[in-house]
Amino acid sequence: MEETQGETTWCEEEQQAEACIWKYVFGFTEMAVVKCAIELAIADVIESQESPMTLSELSLALACAPSPLYLMRFLMHRGIFKEELTAHGSPSYAQTTLSRRLMRYGEHSMAAFIMLNSSPMVTASLHHLSACVLANEISPFEVAHGEDAWSFLAANPAHSYLVDVGGGNGTTLHMLVKAFPWLRGINFDLPHVVSEAVEFHGVEHVGGDMFQSVPKADAVFLMCILHDWGDKECIQILKKCRGAVLEEKGKVIIVDAVIEEAKLDKLSDARLALDMAMMAHTNAGKERTLKEWEFLLGKAEFTRFTVKSINAVQSVIEAFP
Ligand SMILES: C[S@@+](CC[C@H](N)C(=O)[O-])C[C@H]1O[C@@H](n2cnc3c(N)ncnc32)[C@H](O)[C@@H]1O
Numbered sequence: 001m002e003e004t005q006g007e008t009t010w011c012e013e014e015q016q017a018e019a020c021i022w023k024y025v026f027g028f029t030e031m032a033v034v035k036c037a038i039e040l041a042i043a044d045v046i047e048s049q050e051s052p053m054t055l056s057e058l059s060l061a062l063a064c065a066p067s068p069l070y071l072m073r074f075l076m077h078r079g080i081f082k083e084e085l086t087a088h089g090s091p092s093y094a095q096t097t098l099s100r101r102l103m104r105y106g107e108h109s110m111a112a113f114i115m116l117n118s119s120p121m122v123t124a125s126l127h128h129l130s131a132c133v134l135a136n137e138i139s140p141f142e143v144a145h146g147e148d149a150w151s152f153l154a155a156n157p158a159h160s161y162l163v164d165v166g167g168g169n170g171t172t173l174h175m176l177v178k179a180f181p182w183l184r185g186i187n188f189d190l191p192h193v194v195s196e197a198v199e200f201h202g203v204e205h206v207g208g209d210m211f212q213s214v215p216k217a218d219a220v221f222l223m224c225i226l227h228d229w230g231d232k233e234c235i236q237i238l239k240k241c242r243g244a245v246l247e248e249k250g251k252v253i254i255v256d257a258v259i260e261e262a263k264l265d266k267l268s269d270a271r272l273a274l275d276m277a278m279m280a281h282t283n284a285g286k287e288r289t290l291k292e293w294e295f296l297l298g299k300a301e302f303t304r305f306t307v308k309s310i311n312a313v314q315s316v317i318e319a320f321p
Helices: 005-025 027-040 042-049 055-062 067-077 111-117 120-126 129-134 140-145 149-155 171-179 231-244 268-281 290-299
Strands: 082-085 091-094 160-165 183-189 203-207 219-223 251-259 304-309 314-320
Touching (some): 005 027, 027 111, 055 067, 055 091, 129 140, 140 149, 160 171, 160 231, 171 203, 231 251, 231 290, 251 268, 290 304
Parallel strands (some): 160 183
Antiparallel strands (some): 251 314, 304 314
């Protein structure tokens, strides 16, 4: 029988819909597989090997049997890892720019964000979106957990504490805890500064001197602080910050400029101008090159650090004890 134009189009639409609907049938699966890859640290293991890994090398490194690692087929199909041949012609798994985002640490890591968004606490709310559409006032989080996010986080101290050292009136920290509601913030500054600060939900103001001690936290945040000081003072501050976080999983997050020595960008001039302003306004403050940051962090006994460029005058330096 001859097919008409209309029937062909109808058929194509049906086929497209048939292929497309599977995306929704297995929508949660891709998140689960990616979460699994992060938990197993597959990207970290391949990165540390510095060359593609065969199935047996990978299973040895992960201390698991080779057969369950067929999940790599799914991840390669999604372009997360890729297949390459070793020098001996054996198929092996290699990193891609995408898989590097699954690394636990490093400049491009998105692992913490994926782990949070795939956590039962977050996914539970997603099952109740219809409740919030039908009853306007109620949040899916409340339906899932029986209380709003703030009360839940207060009663479940699994959330992280971030201390903003030299945080001024706490505005930056307030923005951070609003954007990342699992965070609890401690705004730490000189007593006369915090006594003037207004109350922010999720932020506790603590007065003190960063040269004496820094409140204990999961992470310490220092924004535009170290460029106010000379090396000797910076090392003192950094040592106090390092002592405030846990050895195994704590970190110190520094937001300050990194002066380029070779490859300049459109903000290089602004960074150098800021350096001159520091020279004018402080005793020994300055903007620092990567080598100078390396020196300070080494002296303060951090084991390693990463630098993330954020398309701004400042970069984000993460230093690990
Ligand atoms: C340049 S401001 C940076 C404020 C804030 N981090 C920001 O980026 O908007 C420097 C801050 O360091 C604080 N500060 C100076 N000496 C301090 C000390 N010894 N202990 C704690 N904070 C101090 C100041 O009060 C001020 O709020």
